[in-house]
Amino acid sequence: MLKIGGFTPFTTIDYPDRLAAVIFCQGCPWRCGYCHNRELLDAAAPGKIPWDEILTFLDRRRGLLDAVVFSGGEPTLQPGLKEAILAVRERGFLTGLHTGGAYPDALAEILPHLDWVGMDIKAPFADYERITGAAGSGEAAERSADLVRTSGVGHRFRTTLDPDLLRDEQIAGLRRLVLEGWGSGYDIRHAAPL
Numbered sequence: 001m002l003k004i005g006g007f008t009p010f011t012t013i014d015y016p017d018r019l020a021a022v023i024f025c026q027g028c029p030w031r032c033g034y035c036h037n038r039e040l041l042d043a044a045a046p047g048k049i050p051w052d053e054i055l056t057f058l059d060r061r062r063g064l065l066d067a068v069v070f071s072g073g074e075p076t077l078q079p080g081l082k083e084a085i086l087a088v089r090e091r092g093f094l095t096g097l098h099t100g101g102a103y104p105d106a107l108a109e110i111l112p113h114l115d116w117v118g119m120d121i122k123a124p125f126a127d128y129e130r131i132t133g134a135a136g137s138g139e140a141a142e143r144s145a146d147l148v149r150t151s152g153v154g155h156r157f158r159t160t161l162d163p164d165l166l167r168d169e170q171i172a173g174l175r176r177l178v179l180e181g182w183g184s185g186y187d188i189r190h191a192a193p194l
């Protein structure tokens with residue numbers, strides 16, 4: 001069963017060109033200094049919203065909402081994610097995922113059941129640990145990015161720009177990699193003050 005730390009019933013900015021609801025999944029293995037979802041980080045914390053309540057809500061919104069986005073935290077941390085995605089798809093909604101790519105094996109399993117993925121590229125992969133505080137995070141993110149960009153699933157990469165953490169030439173390199181090397185969409189957004 002999915003552990004849910006928060007829920008947005010209606011948004012126009014979390015799935016491209018579609019009206020979506022966003023499910024915020026509890027738990028993340030990384031500890032980025034600019035994280036604004038700190039209440040979602042503890043994977044051992046209990047969920048705040050029962051999954052059945054979300055399904056009841058979605059059943060009432062058929063035909064009114066287009067998509068459901070799984071965000072976090074890090075949704076791929078939860079073993080119940082695939083079942084939840086399938087339940088949402090069965091109800092006729094498009095399915096989206098926001099991920100940092102911490103769990104490439106889990107991501108590979110759910111990618112065929114997704115319609116769109118937004119993935120964070122936090123830094124050059126060799127420099128990830130400095131941002132996430134987690135050993136091996138760069139390797140995991142690189143594997144996940146490779147899966148996403150070759151999947152055929154609609155996607156967009158994005159980088160949160162904190163000038164204290166990323167140099168201009170690193171940003172320029174990421175931009176080149178994603179736009180020219182991968183041919184994928186890319187957004188850079190500024191880290192909001194904590």
Ligand code: SF4
Pocket residue numbers: 028029030031032034035036037041072073074100
């Ligand atoms: S990966 Fe996302 S949710 Fe996890 S600590 Fe970093 S910013 Fe926060």
